[in-house]
Amino acid sequence: MGPFGGWDMPIEYSAGTVAEHTAVRNAVGIFDVSHMGKVRILGKGAYEFANKVFTNDLDRIKPGQAQYSMLCNESGGVIDDLIVYLVSEEEVRFIPNAGNASTVVAKLEKLAPAGIVIENNHLKQGIIALQGPNAGKVLASLGLPIDHDYMAFADAKWNEFEVSICRTGYTGEPGYELVIENAGLVPIWNALLAAGESLGILPCGLGARDTLRTEMGYVLHGQDISPEISPVQAKTGWAVGWNKPEFEGKDALTAEKAAGPKRVAWGLLATGRGIPRSHMQVKTTSGEVIGETTSGTFSPTLQKGIALALLSPEVALGDTLVIDVRGRDLEVVVTKPPFVDSTTK
DSSP states (O other): OEETTTTEEEEOOOOOOHHHHHHHHHEEEEEOOSSSEEEEEEEHHHHHHHHHHHHSSSSGSSSSSSSEEEEOTTTSSEEEEEEEEETTTTEEEEEEOGGHHHHHHHHHHHHOTTTTTEEETTTTEEEEESSSTTTTHHHHHOOOOOSSSSSEEEEEEEEEEEEEESOOOOSSSSSEEEEEEHHHHHHHHHHHHHHHHTTTEEEEHHHHHHHHHHHHHHHTTTTTTTTBBHHHHTTTTGGGGGSSOOOTTHHHHHHHHHHOOOEEEEEEEESSOOOOTTOOOEOOTTOOOEEEEEEEEEEEETTTTEEEEEOTOOOTOOOOEEEETTEEEEEEEOSSSSSSOOOOO
């Protein structure tokens, strides 16, 4: 166990991080991610309000669908990234990160017009993520719906509990995230573990979550994006509705996009032995410091070190650079994530 976002979280279970990672890539893994926030925007005009606040354009999706989005500050930095679920014109759900949930709720409450309610269910509901090629088989054995598309959700009932089954995840594999009231968490966790026993299921901790998401190049708030790191720098501008009339941070982001960012996100793949971590200097082969790693780990799939980094805009795909790993230069090649072939579909 270890601290994460104000919560005690499992870093790994008895099988260990590499076995958990492999289970998700080849079979199925189950994660307790109840630390994530659970919020609803309710009331007449909830849809319009959400679309004026979050970066992505809700007009791109329909009720029953979800999209990745962000909440930015006035300077264009990312207060949080989140998944937004469109229920109707009068209900929008979203899942913020654990450590940012109260900050996001407070900001939305401040911005919300009369008649809009921000319902914070952070401590009332939990989330279980089921990820991997066999995830659908495990869910189906519990009689839960699995046929909705990627980035869509379906509300159902399991025993006496209301559960929302979201076709989302943070691993790069087919999977589902189940939002359920606290009383249903342990029963459905145990039921999923039992149903997945013959399909290779393993409980997975934060260690595997980090190696899986880094292999896919998925950003982590507080490292790869932050109030000081914008979507333009992090290359998450695809989740910005640039043509929307307004959203928080639009002016700053539009200006930065036009001028060009002073640092840009890339992937780095080690060519030799060594494991990069966050906040390590990245240099040219001649020793000039041109950036810093934001995330780094050992890839169980590739058996190599991988990293995400913010680098000088002059850096190009395929360049050879070095990471200062505790005083030793680790040669890396500039890569466009994901580092491994995988599919969420």
